Amino acid sequence: MVNDYFILDIALPVDEVQTELTGFISRYEKEILIKCLGYDLYSTFITALSGTPDQKWTDLRDGKVYQVNGVNVKWNGLVNTDKISLIAYYVYYKFLVSSSEFASSNGVKLINNENAANINPRQKQVYAYNQCLDLIGSPSDSVKKGTLYNFLTYSNGLNSLTYPNWEFTQLTKINIFNI
DSSP, X not given: OOGGGOOGGGOOOHHHHXXXXXXXXXXXXXXXXXXXXXXXXXXXXXXXXXXXXXXXXXXXHHOEEEEETTEEEEEOOSSOTTOOOHHHHHHHHHHHHHXXXXXXXXXXXXXXXXXXXXXXXXXXXXXXXXXXXXXXXXXXXXXXXOOHHHHHXXXXXXXXTSSTTOOOOOOOOOOTTOO
């Protein structure tokens, strides 16, 4: 994941937070991919990408157009020219959660900037997290929706050995009320 994904609806002042953001990417890219793929498939995927990967690994990373009942479906991939990635949305969510509060000896406090009014970051956090989940998908999705879940299900339906160690973790959407 590179910093140029943090644009438009998940824009960050990358020049100002470069070091911190790089740490967030390193930590949370792995976390969300393990949730989506399971540890074994994640490990195999990362190892494969470090060499000359088979086509299935580049399809997972870069996306692929496939057909379901004669209709083209596009899995956009984890990395793409559209700069829309479930990883970026997840990292953005985690970044917002972390940067909106700090721990003090008197408890957790909201950061208060001089010459700026604080707003509740929860709405942006919820949006980013739920966008991430929309890109991941779930068993209840239409098969024609180009989510990670549908791509992996499709691929394993063709050949169960394509991604044999896939362990999907169903994640739940959140709202601003934490319910």
